[in-house]
Amino acid sequence: WLFAEPERRQKYVEYYNETFNNIRLREYDGSHLQFPGMNPEIELKPHQKNAVARILMGGNTLLAHCVGAGKSFEMMAACMEQKRLGLSNKTIMVVPKPLIGQTASEFLRLYPSANILVATERDFEKSRRKQFVSRIATGDYDCIIMSHSQFEKIPISAERKERMLNEQINEITYAIDDMKERNGERWTVKQMESQKKKLEEQLKSLTDESRKDDLITFEELGVDSIMVDEAHNFKNLATFSKMNNVSGISSSGAKKSTDMQLKCQYLSEINDGRGIVFATGTPISNTMCEMYVMQLYLQKSALEEMGIHHFDSWAANFGEVTTALELTVEGSGFRFKSRFNKFTNLPELMNIFREVADVQTADMLDLDVPALRGGKPIIVESEPDWYVKQVMEEFVVRAERIRGGGVDPSVDNFLKITHEARLLGTDARLIDKDAPNNPDGKLNKVAENVWKEYVKGNADGHIGCQLIFSDIGTPGPDKDFTIYDYLKESLIQYGIPAEEIAFIHDAKTDAQRDALFKEMRTGKKKVLIGSTDKCGTGVNVQTHLVAMHHVDCPWKPSSIEQREGRGIRQGNKNDEVAIYRYVTKQTFDAYNWSLVENKQRFISQVMTSKAVSRSCEDIDEATLSYAEIKAVATGNPLIREKMEVDNDVQRLKLLKASYDNQRYGLQDNFMIKYPKLIKTATEKLANVREDIKARDKELIDNPDFAITIGNATYTERVDGGTVMLEAISKCKTGETTPVGKFHGFELLVEKNFLSINYMVLRGKTEYKAELSTSPVGSMVKLENLFNGLHENVDFLEKKIEQYQNDLEASKAEYDKPFAYSAELEEKLARQYELNAQLDLE
Numbered sequence: 001w002l003f004a005e006p007e008r009r010q011k012y013v014e015y016y017n018e019t020f021n022n023i024r025l026r027e028y029d030g031s032h033l034q035f036p037g038m039n040p041e042i043e044l045k046p047h048q049k050n051a052v053a054r055i056l057m058g059g060n061t062l063l064a065h066c067v068g069a070g071k072s073f074e075m076m077a078a079c080m081e082q083k084r085l086g087l088s089n090k091t092i093m094v095v096p097k098p099l100i101g102q103t104a105s106e107f108l109r110l111y112p113s114a115n116i117l118v119a120t121e122r123d124f125e126k127s128r129r130k131q132f133v134s135r136i137a138t139g140d141y142d143c144i145i146m147s148h149s150q151f152e153k154i155p156i157s158a159e160r161k162e163r164m165l166n167e168q169i170n171e172i173t174y175a176i177d178d179m180k181e182r183n184g185e186r187w188t189v190k191q192m193e194s195q196k197k198k199l200e201e202q203l204k205s206l207t208d209e210s211r212k213d214d215l216i217t218f219e220e221l222g223v224d225s226i227m228v229d230e231a232h233n234f235k236n237l238a239t240f241s242k243m244n245n246v247s248g249i250s251s252s253g254a255k256k257s258t259d260m261q262l263k264c265q266y267l268s269e270i271n272d273g274r275g276i277v278f279a280t281g282t283p284i285s286n287t288m289c290e291m292y293v294m295q296l297y298l299q300k301s302a303l304e305e306m307g308i309h310h311f312d313s314w315a316a317n318f319g320e321v322t323t324a325l326e327l328t329v330e331g332s333g334f335r336f337k338s339r340f341n342k343f344t345n346l347p348e349l350m351n352i353f354r355e356v357a358d359v360q361t362a363d364m365l366d367l368d369v370p371a372l373r374g375g376k377p378i379i380v381e382s383e384p385d386w387y388v389k390q391v392m393e394e395f396v397v398r399a400e401r402i403r404g405g406g407v408d409p410s411v412d413n414f415l416k417i418t419h420e421a422r423l424l425g426t427d428a429r430l431i432d433k434d435a436p437n438n439p440d441g442k443l444n445k446v447a448e449n450v451w452k453e454y455v456k457g458n459a460d461g462h463i464g465c466q467l468i469f470s471d472i473g474t475p476g477p478d479k480d481f482t483i484y485d486y487l488k489e490s491l492i493q494y495g496i497p498a499e500e501i502a503f504i505h506d507a508k509t510d511a512q513r514d515a516l517f518k519e520m521r522t523g524k525k526k527v528l529i530g531s532t533d534k535c536g537t538g539v540n541v542q543t544h545l546v547a548m549h550h551v552d553c554p555w556k557p558s559s560i561e562q563r564e565g566r567g568i569r570q571g572n573k574n575d576e577v578a579i580y581r582y583v584t585k586q587t588f589d590a591y592n593w594s595l596v597e598n599k600q601r602f603i604s605q606v607m608t609s610k611a612v613s614r615s616c617e618d619i620d621e622a623t624l625s626y627a628e629i630k631a632v633a634t635g636n637p638l639i640r641e642k643m644e645v646d647n648d649v650q651r652l653k654l655l656k657a658s659y660d661n662q663r664y665g666l667q668d669n670f671m672i673k674y675p676k677l678i679k680t681a682t683e684k685l686a687n688v689r690e691d692i693k694a695r696d697k698e699l700i701d702n703p704d705f706a707i708t709i710g711n712a713t714y715t716e717r718v719d720g721g722t723v724m725l726e727a728i729s730k731c732k733t734g735e736t737t738p739v740g741k742f743h744g745f746e747l748l749v750e751k752n753f754l755s756i757n758y759m760v761l762r763g764k765t766e767y768k769a770e771l772s773t774s775p776v777g778s779m780v781k782l783e784n785l786f787n788g789l790h791e792n793v794d795f796l797e798k799k800i801e802q803y804q805n806d807l808e809a810s811k812a813e814y815d816k817p818f819a820y821s822a823e824l825e826e827k828l829a830r831q832y833e834l835n836a837q838l839d840l841e
Contacts, residue, residue, distance in 0.1 A: 006671050009664065016345075019306060023351040028054040028358075035077055036084065037111050044077060045070065047365055051358050052078045055277055056087065058356075060268065060298040062231070063279040065360040067565025068367060071279040072103065075227045076110050078277065079143050088225035088275060090141065095229040097147040099538040101510045103229070104145055111142075119146035124153055130215060137221045144223075148233055148256065156262045157217045164262060165203045171310060172196045172240060195240070218263055224275055226267060230537055231278035232558065234260045234297070235290045241311045257293075264297045273301060281565065282558030283357065291353060298356040306352075318349040369568050373578040377550075380445050380582045385438040387428050392586060395421055421588035423472060426483065426552050430473050433480035442582045443483060446549055447490035449580055450527060454496055457546040463523035464574075465544045469563050470551035471531045475505050483551060484529050491527060504530030504539075517541050536562035542571050547578040553592040560596070642834045649831055652824040659818045666814040674807035678800055685796040687764035691745075692789050694763060698743045707747070707779070709740040721775025728757060728771070736760065743786060761785060767792070 030049030044052070048070050055061045055078040063071045075093065082088040095103045104118045117139060123132040124146075133154060136144055176192050228234070237260075238253030267275045276298060284290045292314050295303055308314045362369070384392070395417055401407050402414060420431055427443050428435035438444070450466055457464015473483030488501050502525045507513040519525040520541035528541065532554050545567040554560060567577045583589045706713055707720035709727055714720035724739060728749045731737040736750040748760040750768070757771040759782060769785040772778045818824070 006668055009668075010672075016348075023348075023355065025351060025354055026058065028057060030054075033081070035081065037080060037113055038077065039110055039112060042073075042110060044073060047360055048074050048077070051360075052081060054358050056081055056085065059273040060264075060276040060356050061278070062283060062294055062298055062357040063277065064283045064357045065279070065281060066362045066365065066367075067281040067561060068369065068569035069281075069360055069365055071281075072106055072229065073110055075229065075277055075279055076107050076143070079225075079227060080111055080114065082225065083142055090136075090144070090221070090223045091225040091227060092136075092144045092146065092151065092223050093227045093229070094146060094148055094151045096233065096538060097149060098510060098513060098534075099229070100145060100147055101514065102538060102540075107143065107145070114142045115140070117141045117144045119144070119150050124150045129153065133216050133221070136223070137216050148230075152256045152259050154218050154221070155215055156259060156266070157219055160219075160262055160266065162203065164258075164265075165199055168240060169196060169199050169203070172199065175240075219266060224267065224271060225277075226263065226275070227277040227279070228260075229279050231294075232280040232282050232290075235293050237261060237293045237296065239289050239292070239311050241315070261297060265300070268300065273299070282556075282561055284558075291349075295353065295356070299352070302352065302355065318345055320344055368570055370572045370574050371576045372568065373576045377579040377581045380442075380449065380580055382438070382442045382445050382582065382584050383440050384584055384586050385428075385436060385441070387435050388424060388438070388584070388587060391424055391428065391431070392421075418588070422552070422592065425584045425587035425589040425592070426470070426472055427481075427486070429481040429486075430483070442551065442584050443486055444490070446551055446580075446582060447487055447494065450487075450491060450547075450549065451494040451496065453547040453578065454491075454494075454526060457544075458526070463544040464526070464546040465520055465523060465541065466527050466547045466549065467535065467541070467545060467563075467566055468527065468529040468549045468551060469532060469535065469554075470529070471533070471554055471559075472552055474531055475503055487529060496527065500524075500526040502528050504528060504534045520544075532559040532563055535566065539566055540571070542567055542569050543573055545572055545577060546574055547580065549580045549582070551582055553581070553583075553589060553596060555592075555596070557596050638834060638837055642831075645827055645831050645834060649824070649827050652820055652827060655820055656818055656824060663814055666810045669810035670807045670814065674803050674810065678803045678807070681796050681800045681803065684765050685793065685800070688789065688792045688796065691763035691765065692793070694744060695786065695789055702743065705779075705783070707740060707742050707782075717776050717779040719775075721777075721779045724778060725771075725773075725775055742782060745786070747782075759785075 028050050030051070030053030031046065033049050033052060035044070047065075051061075051063055051065075051074040055074075063074060065071050065074075079088075079091045079093065083091065093103065100118065100120075104116060107114060107116055117135065119132065122128060172192055172195060176189060176196065180189060234254075234257045236254040237257040264276050278294070278298065283294055289311070292311060295314075303309075303314065308317065398407075398412055398417055399414070402412060402417075407413075423430035425442075427441060429437070446468065450468065453464065453466055457466070468487060470483050473481070473486075475482050475484045484503050484505075488498070488503075491501055492498050502516055502519070504513075504516070507516045516525065516528075517540060520528055521543040523544050528535070530539075536559060548564060548567050550560070550563065554563070564579055567579075704715065705717060705720075706715050707724070708714075709720065709723045712723070714723060727739045728751070731739070731749055731751055733751045736748050738746060738748050740747045742761065744763075746762040748762060749771070750758040750760055752758075758768045759771055759778070761767045761782075767785055767789065769781050772781055
């Protein structure tokens with residue numbers, strides 16, 4: 001509707017460009033930077049120096065670099081440089097708990113003489129916390145390193161908390177009034193009122209509580225800079241919105257995220273938008289809102305300048321709630337689900353985001369990492385046995401009962417089915433310890449492939465280590481069946497010595513973890529089994545890795561990236577690494593890959609280094625491998641066809657959108673652009689004809705050469721030319737200045753910054769010729785210009801004819817139908833039929 005009317009279209013396009021499409025990104029070059037005190041054996045790569053330059057010269061920064069790009073060194077170098085240059089006084093580096101020791105030793109390897117304070121677990125015990133926080137406040141350290149949870153224990157002042165809660169209460173009150181005025185849904189109003197009540201209770205408890213620890217507040221520490229590694233751990237920030245029941249929008253956030261937001265607000269206030277560095281390989285890992293959350297932490301004031309004060313106004317400009325089909329939980333059909341999963345106006349959003357985000361993907365950096373064997377992950381399918389099929393059928397019956405509303409949610413619900421179905425897709429014995437062991441099951445295939453890779457990788461004196469990832473079936477004392485134990489037993493039966501197999505869960509302390517990783521790097525241990533949480537970040541065991549195995553599919557694409565980043569990273573001595581992904585047909589695996597594909601779809605567009613399209617819900621190459629897995633995992637051939645038809649419909653809709661955009665342009669051409677050009681050229685032609693009449697009369701009345709410069713008239717070409725060149729030398733560059741007259745026409749000179757000067761004759765319209773450097777040459781050019789006025793008639797007549805033809809061509813092109821409309825209609829009809837057959841209507 002908005003684009004259908006050319007004038008309306010123009011009005012809104014201009015407004016949008018003025019408000020949002022007005023940023024030229026700054027490029028940072030760190031090649032000139034010197035790093036006094038840095039270990040001379042270590043040379044930062046160009047992208048690392050550029051990132052340091054961005055932190056020093058720009059404002060708040062998000063280092064959105066792929067796994068293995070060297071974010072830690074960037075932060076350490078920036079930390080030391082900003083202290084040396086007086087840009088910051090005291091920096092806290094916040095890292096995940098398992099990485100504290102590693103971060104401290106890496107810091108001292110990079111800067112051997114750095115004065116750093118490292119928080120141990122004991123430092124934040126209640127009895128010692130005050131003392132440690134006082135050391136931060138009184139000491140002059142280059143950097144203080146602590147864990148995420150320890151950082152949260154440093155309180156922010158009650159006044160600041162109170163101010164934020166009051167702001168949120170005001171915002172929600174305004175939204176409730178607005179909803180009531182517009183007779184919005186009762187449910188939404190009720191939901192918002194309960195949210196307001198919660199906030200008021202929080203405010204009351206804040207006012208009531210006596211300070212638990214009489215601890216120094218964050219504001220009193222003298223800290224003016226923070227660097228947060230693995231910052232995606234703080235993405236779960238409460239997002240207040242009037243939209244309801246949309247997946248991807250959560251009104252309840254984690255306490256640590258709120259705490260981080262308050263500290264970031266304080267630092268941005270005292271530093272005028274600088275002093276915060278976030279680093280993560282996966283800034284957007286799960287929902288669309290995470291991009292807004294990152295912007296809220298790092299560039300809140302920039303959003304407010306654009307009139308974006310809360311999530312709904314951000315969503316109105318840059319996002320869309322789409323209702324799409326997803327595989328049902330039981331994997332045998334589909335259902336409709338509203339999701340906030342579409343970016344619109346992507347180039348402008350990315351420009352705003354990239355003001356803080358330093359995005360470096362693997363294809364931009366060309367890192368020295370091993371190749372993926374076969375160019376893509378190896379998908380290993382396993383057939384479900386009779387037991388699995390029976391349980392899947394039970395799930396379908398249970399799901400129908402729940403949907404019908406006849407089941408108490410405390411007895412059975414979708415979440416319970418989701419969890420059980422996920423376990424079933426891996427091994428039925430996770431649900432029922434007496435279930436049969438399927439010889440063609442997933443775990444037996446994992447063990448078989450690990451053994452094959454073990455034999456191949458350790459032949460001829462080589463060392464070949466492997467990682468097995470599973471987030472379910474982890475080891476524990478009271479568990480009847482665990483994936484970890486079963487895999488270990490199976491591998492021992494194949495012939496791998498028990499002492500060469502390790503569980504990440506056995507390494508309880510930092511020292512034990514470090515010792516285990518060292519054994520993996522040296523090849524003493526050959527197989528490490530772990531979960532994404534414990535084995536996905538900060539695990540440097542890549543030296544001899546030959547293969548990685550995904551027993552289950554994690555919930556987030558970022559988890560897949562983090563897992564695979566353990567092996568495909570710098571420091572691996574192998575030329576290639578195999579990645580195995582295991583899928584049990586006709587189980588929840590299909591649904592899981594479908595979810596991951598949905599999430600990957602927008603993340604890959606945002607994080608990619610390719611040109612950004614205007615909107616994104618399309619799938620690029622990184623996603624298609626997920627889509628293939630999803631298709632492989634789905635047993636029903638109709639579902640497979642449905643996916644193919646969906647892809648075709650999506651592709652054709654994109655072509656249709658492109659066709660519509662082109663038509664808007666063509667409509668502008670024949671309604672606005674060409675009529676305007678024809679009118680201008682016609683008016684100019686009439687003026688040229690009048691000028692020709694005046695010239696012809698002048699040549700009859702005064703046939704001899706005469707030029708007036710200033711107040712003097714010259715009849716000799718050399719005199720006139722010399723005086724004119726002198727007058728021109730005094731004219732201002734960048735302006736058009738009158739210098740005299742020639743045969744009744746005004747004579748002007750145009751000087752531009754490229755040092756090319758033009759003389760201009762002005763009658764009813766203007767005529768231009770380039771100046772010569774010689775006096776006589778300039779006069780000859782002037783006479784040729786004067787005598788050749790009639791040449792403009794031919795030129796303009798041809799131009800008008802050309803514009804007329806272009807106008808007609810635009811009209812004809814505009815009237816052409818969409819070339820693929822029949823195919824699109826056919827695919828949409830087939831999509832409708834499939835929906836009906838799959839019980840979707």
